[in-house]
Amino acid sequence: MKGSPEFNLKVKKALSLIKTAKYYDFFRTYIKEIKEISGFSQLRESEVAIWANMYTVADPVDAASFFIQKAYQMMEYLEGKLYYGGEAEKRSVERRVEFLEELRKRSNNKDVKKRCKEYIKRWREIPYP
Numbered sequence: 721m722k723g724s725p726e727f728n729l730k731v732k733k734a735l736s737l738i739k740t741a742k743y744y745d746f747f748r749t750y751i752k753e754i755k756e757i758s759g760f761s762q763l764r765e766s767e768v769a770i771w772a773n774m775y776t777v778a779d780p781v782d783a784a785s786f787f788i789q790k791a792y793q794m795m796e797y798l799e800g801k802l803y804y805g806g807e808a809e810k811r812s813v814e815r816r817v818e819f820l821e822e823l824r825k826r827s828n829n830k831d832v833k834k835r836c837k838e839y840i841k842r843w844r845e846i847p848y849p
Contacts, residue, residue: 721753721754721755722753722754722755722756723754723755723756724756726774727756727772727774727777730774730777730778730780730783731754731772731777731783733780733783734777734780734781734783734784734787735747735784735787736780737780737781737784737823737827737832738784738787738788740823740826740827740832741784741819741822741823741826741827742822742826743788743819743822746788746791747787747788747791749791749795750768750791750792750794750795750798751768751769751770751787751790751791751794752767752768752769753767753768753769753770754769754770754772754787755769755770755771755772756771756772756773756774757771757772757773758773759771759773760773761773761775761776761786763790763793763794763797765794765797768794770786770787770790772786779835781820781823781832781835781836781839782835782839784819784823785816785819785820785823785839786816788815788816788819789812789813789815789816789819792811792812792815792816793808793812796808796811796812813843813846816843817840817843817844820836820839820840820843821836821840823836824836824837824840
């Protein structure tokens with residue numbers, strides 16, 4: 721992690737949720753760094769990194785699912801698949817929802833379970849062509 725102390729603390733909370741869901745090994749396989757930026761959060765394929773702003777890491781449940789989505793996109797990039805736009809975005813959102821379902825199942829924290837349920841509903845409502 722590279723960023724302010726507040727950023728690093730929020731990222732650590734998100735990473736702890738990734739561990740709770742048993743996705744940490746997968747995540748570390750495809751992402752080597754999370755860096756704080758002031759612009760748009762994004763996957764940086766050439767750096768095997770996620771650039772994230774404070775807004776992206778504000779909610780640890782949302783941040784964790786964002787990180788997992790980006791890890792799946794990095795995996796597809798490395799496999800030579802089209803990893804952005806249309807069908808690729810749909811696949812990565814499906815992986816994000818799968819992560820949220822697993823986190824909801826494994827977490828003992830009622831607030832985390834509630835947030836997972838809210839985000840699952842929100843992501844499933846997104847229409848794809």
